[in-house]
Amino acid sequence: MTGNIFRLSFNMLRRDWRAGEWRVLLLALVLAVGSMSTVGLFADRVRQALQQEATSLLGADLRVTSTRVISPEYRAAALQRNLAVVTSAVFPSMVSRAQAISRDQATSRAQAASADAQTILTEIMAVGQGYPLRGKIEIDDGTPHEATGIPQRGTVWGDARLIQRLNLEIGDEINLGTLRLRVAARIVRDVDQAVGFASFAPRVLLNLEDLSSSGLVQEGSRISHRLLIAGEPNKVSELRSWLVERLQLSEKIEDVRDARPEIRTALERAENFLGLAALTAVVLAGVALALAARQFITRHLDTCAMLRCLGASQAQVLQIFLYQFLLLGFFAVIFGCIIGYAVQAGLVQTIAAMRDANLPTPSWMPIWQASISGLALLLGFAFLPLWQLKSVSPLRVIRRELGIPEARTGLLYGLGGVVLGGLFLWQAGSLKLGFIVLGGLAGGLLIFGLLAWLALRALSKIPLAGNRALTNLAQHGRTNALQIVALSLGGMALLLLTFVRGDLLDNWRTRLPPDAPNRFLVNIQADQREPLLNFFTAQKINTPKLFPMVRGRLIAINHRAISGDDYPEPRARSLVEREFNLSWSENMPSGNELVQGRWWMQPTESALSVEEGIAKTLGIHIGDTLTYDVAGSQFSAEVVNFRRLNWDSMQVNFFVVATPALLENFTTSYLTSFHLPADQVRAGDKLATTFPNLLIINTEAVIEQVRNIVEQIAQTVSAIFMFTLLSGLAVLYAALLAMQDERIHQTAILRTLGADSRYLRKLHLTEFAVLGALSGLFSAAGAALLGWVIANQVLDIPYRPGIMLLLTGVGGGTVIVTLAGWLATRRVANMSPLRVLQSA
Amino acid sequence: MHKINFKKEYIFMADIVQAANLGKQVESGGQPLTILHEINFSVKAGESLAILGASGSGKSTLLGLLAGLDTPSNGTVYLDGHDLSALDEDGRARLRGRLAGFVFQSFQLLPALSALENVMLPLELHTASNLPASKLPAINNHSISIQERARQALQKVGLAARVTHLPKHLSGGEQQRVAIARAFVGQPKILFADEPTGNLDATTGAQIIELLLELNRAHGTTLILVTHDEALARRCNRQIHLAAGRIVI
Ligand SMILES: Nc1ncnc2c1ncn2[C@@H]1O[C@H](COP(=O)(O)OP(=O)(O)O)[C@@H](O)[C@H]1O
Numbered sequence A: 001m002t003g004n005i006f007r008l009s010f011n012m013l014r015r016d017w018r019a020g021e022w023r024v025l026l027l028a029l030v031l032a033v034g035s036m037s038t039v040g041l042f043a044d045r046v047r048q049a050l051q052q053e054a055t056s057l058l059g060a061d062l063r064v065t066s067t068r069v070i071s072p073e074y075r076a077a078a079l080q081r082n083l084a085v086v087t088s089a090v091f092p093s094m095v096s097r098a099q100a101i102s103r104d105q106a107t108s109r110a111q112a113a114s115a116d117a118q119t120i121l122t123e124i125m126a127v128g129q130g131y132p133l134r135g136k137i138e139i140d141d142g143t144p145h146e147a148t149g150i151p152q153r154g155t156v157w158g159d160a161r162l163i164q165r166l167n168l169e170i171g172d173e174i175n176l177g178t179l180r181l182r183v184a185a186r187i188v189r190d191v192d193q194a195v196g197f198a199s200f201a202p203r204v205l206l207n208l209e210d211l212s213s214s215g216l217v218q219e220g221s222r223i224s225h226r227l228l229i230a231g232e233p234n235k236v237s238e239l240r241s242w243l244v245e246r247l248q249l250s251e252k253i254e255d256v257r258d259a260r261p262e263i264r265t266a267l268e269r270a271e272n273f274l275g276l277a278a279l280t281a282v283v284l285a286g287v288a289l290a291l292a293a294r295q296f297i298t299r300h301l302d303t304c305a306m307l308r309c310l311g312a313s314q315a316q317v318l319q320i321f322l323y324q325f326l327l328l329g330f331f332a333v334i335f336g337c338i339i340g341y342a343v344q345a346g347l348v349q350t351i352a353a354m355r356d357a358n359l360p361t362p363s364w365m366p367i368w369q370a371s372i373s374g375l376a377l378l379l380g381f382a383f384l385p386l387w388q389l390k391s392v393s394p395l396r397v398i399r400r401e402l403g404i405p406e407a408r409t410g411l412l413y414g415l416g417g418v419v420l421g422g423l424f425l426w427q428a429g430s431l432k433l434g435f436i437v438l439g440g441l442a443g444g445l446l447i448f449g450l451l452a453w454l455a456l457r458a459l460s461k462i463p464l465a466g467n468r469a470l471t472n473l474a475q476h477g478r479t480n481a482l483q484i485v486a487l488s489l490g491g492m493a494l495l496l497l498t499f500v501r502g503d504l505l506d507n508w509r510t511r512l513p514p515d516a517p518n519r520f521l522v523n524i525q526a527d528q529r530e531p532l533l534n535f536f537t538a539q540k541i542n543t544p545k546l547f548p549m550v551r552g553r554l555i556a557i558n559h560r561a562i563s564g565d566d567y568p569e570p571r572a573r574s575l576v577e578r579e580f581n582l583s584w585s586e587n588m589p590s591g592n593e594l595v596q597g598r599w600w601m602q603p604t605e606s607a608l609s610v611e612e613g614i615a616k617t618l619g620i621h622i623g624d625t626l627t628y629d630v631a632g633s634q635f636s637a638e639v640v641n642f643r644r645l646n647w648d649s650m651q652v653n654f655f656v657v658a659t660p661a662l663l664e665n666f667t668t669s670y671l672t673s674f675h676l677p678a679d680q681v682r683a684g685d686k687l688a689t690t691f692p693n694l695l696i697i698n699t700e701a702v703i704e705q706v707r708n709i710v711e712q713i714a715q716t717v718s719a720i721f722m723f724t725l726l727s728g729l730a731v732l733y734a735a736l737l738a739m740q741d742e743r744i745h746q747t748a749i750l751r752t753l754g755a756d757s758r759y760l761r762k763l764h765l766t767e768f769a770v771l772g773a774l775s776g777l778f779s780a781a782g783a784a785l786l787g788w789v790i791a792n793q794v795l796d797i798p799y800r801p802g803i804m805l806l807l808t809g810v811g812g813g814t815v816i817v818t819l820a821g822w823l824a825t826r827r828v829a830n831m832s833p834l835r836v837l838q839s840a
Numbered sequence B: 001m002h003k004i005n006f007k008k009e010y011i012f013m014a015d016i017v018q019a020a021n022l023g024k025q026v027e028s029g030g031q032p033l034t035i036l037h038e039i040n041f042s043v044k045a046g047e048s049l050a051i052l053g054a055s056g057s058g059k060s061t062l063l064g065l066l067a068g069l070d071t072p073s074n075g076t077v078y079l080d081g082h083d084l085s086a087l088d089e090d091g092r093a094r095l096r097g098r099l100a101g102f103v104f105q106s107f108q109l110l111p112a113l114s115a116l117e118n119v120m121l122p123l124e125l126h127t128a129s130n131l132p133a134s135k136l137p138a139i140n141n142h143s144i145s146i147q148e149r150a151r152q153a154l155q156k157v158g159l160a161a162r163v164t165h166l167p168k169h170l171s172g173g174e175q176q177r178v179a180i181a182r183a184f185v186g187q188p189k190i191l192f193a194d195e196p197t198g199n200l201d202a203t204t205g206a207q208i209i210e211l212l213l214e215l216n217r218a219h220g221t222t223l224i225l226v227t228h229d230e231a232l233a234r235r236c237n238r239q240i241h242l243a244a245g246r247i248v249i
């Protein structure tokens, strides 16, 4: 029996298909699955790539650092999970140039003879085979190229500063402890460098096997042992949790997110942005699907009545349509996934940044996600309303006016909404983002619908000569309001694509201007401030603002002593065990944002301002009293506000800022950040020699990473919004089709009543223009609103919608809807009314 | 199933349709409105009955009740011995599928389906529902396909040349012939027709009625025909007149 019903369903699907009944529904579904899979696959690859690129800063996915030799247990645990492991050791040491160089070389460098005797402090990095696990080191051993391994035994690679400071050439030898090592190459681009505040000294890369014979490593020397880990993300995070539980006080675990807040923020935004783009596509596809399904069902009322009349039971009617929908869904999902995969692959080829990034192959997850979501959308929006179809009264064959049993419409669309909502949260990956968009959308749709309905009613009251069209619109207020909402959604997608996207991306890009600070200067002494600023003026580098800094340890919250053991979370623990960089300021640091509490009125108050994230990690509330220990003396003060920092500005940021009165009298050093133009690197070297005690930290690599992420996301989002555009068009198309269906019947009746085609044309054009203008207005409002939400909640950038958005929305809406409506009904106006009524 | 049917047919062979105290009330503008009052009559197997009356007299309502498309407010209908009021919606649907064919004023062809496919639909549905073979009597060879049977039915109504046409490419009279072929293809015991000539001109209308009566005679099908045309009605065995929901003589 099931088999036969299935065959009947299949036959009906085939025949209906030929008649074009399924086209809109199929189009909507293919678009939904296509856009979801494209976005999903794309986002998956980009996410993987960004992650990988970011991890090249660390040289690994995960890094364990310890002051003691790292337990072999850790290594075993990593290997057991099929992860790649490399050990390294980093420590400071003095290095000098070995004396035995040939004379002729020396004469050519006679002017630098004094350097021969020079011994400089360097950062030695001894690495094992396989280093780095992520990213590539670029070296120059005569020709610049990517390094394929690590320095051979007996040789080292030195960075530019080492080569310059010791006046070396490739092939020269250096003394390191008891070792004599040949400099085999210059490091052009390093990994594992920009992380932390460690890379101020010239760096030497050494083979780990040479380390044991160097006699450099003794008990108590300032060495940091590192275990670098990389591999499959799931396994890495599994290992991470395993490690976190066993972590000793002397050990620290980092991934790139812990290491660089700038990159963490950029990555999170990137993921949010991608998620949002995908969500928009899903919503639009869902709406197109709902519209198409509604149309499909009204068109199939007669079929259902006829089937019932011919003796089909309700269950059979339901089965017949369910099978058709499942069949259609099956093909649409396969087709959509294929399209999604192809488009995604094509996009990667056309976007330069993507092609060069050598994206990893996508996982299967997005395909599953898109397929399941597609079927859920179909069942949520199309099948559930079918439940109504099954109970269509067979009496309809005699009484045409009997419509769909209306009672449960609310419930059914409610179910569709719940399905969509669930998908939303799933796709968004973030509850917050999902709820923002979902809530905003549901609220927006309701409000727009209501406004549209009110507007139509108000318009019909205008005593215009021949405003038959307006009265007409108001009479079918609910249907028309629904159409306006649908049209607005489509329009909104178009406007988002054209206007808002450009504005947003430009604003985001300019957050990191070309002259963003790329050097941090730490350890400036009070009496060096003047000479330093003079130095900057002399070198024609913009004089930066100097921030005072006092180092202190947090020892009590509300007079209760705290220690690292109070905090199970490693990040919190290390925060408590470390010294904080405290600063003081009369005014709120520029670029920071007050999120809770007040800024101080008087610099003489005693008050503290804390960054919101750290406050949460450490469980600090407004009104708590914090006690700090600064070089043996203590002070306590109340927390009066929380700030949000602006990480992507690359400015100096402080987690804790105090009133001047609190900190002024402690020993203070200063720090700053500035932009060192690429052609003034010499000035940087001069700075280092003039003020030898300063720590100069190069953040170029981080900036480059952040820029890369922004650029890749910008291009990705543009591509993904193409799908939003398509879905928006599908919504428009479905809404226009529904409009057409209704107008056709109405037109035929008016024609039989003797309306001439001029009258009809005027009537329709007015109706369409009003619908279009209202939809355009709402599209612009929706796009502006969504843009604002993205800017504020996702990208954290300023955004102000322009007047052009509104003008384009209203103008475009009016023109497009009028034109499309006219094209659709033009045929009808010329058809014989009998024909229309018969075929309706 | 087949056996039971046979028995029932035997017992109730005399009255294939029987209306007992049939009444229908509806809510209209908050007021109860009686459309049909205590209708009593019966139709013998093979008979042709015309239901006459002015527009709004309740003809369609009565037909709907007789065919089990709607439920009465009082009384009941016996269809081939089955008490319709004892059946639920699906039970009535099964009975309809087994016993009845329909022809309507507005043809009710499915627009996406060709003439042939429209005629095939009831057969496909019956196969799908595994209805007992009694509905498809042995007059026809069982082995011939559904498609072939639909083709033969169309041939009988004179549309052999139009099988692949879509309804919108057929004239009104042709569409109604397709509808008749669809109604007869399953060899029903009863044919219900609600003003089948209402949308047709007089000549075509007469031809359609002629066709219906011919099939009624040839297959012994009971015909219940709703019309407001006295002349057409006179060609049936019996007539019932309705006025304001009551039978008038
Ligand atoms: N569901 C209903 N609600 C209100 N009035 C109805 C309903 N069904 C039928 N009627 C009314 O009952 C009367 C008889 O209808 P109908 O059986 O269609 O008449 P006929 O087919 O003879 O023209 C008409 O006046 C019609 O308006």
Ligand SMILES: [Mg+2]
Residues within 6 Å of the ligand: B059, B060, B061, B195
């Ligand atoms: Mg009638």
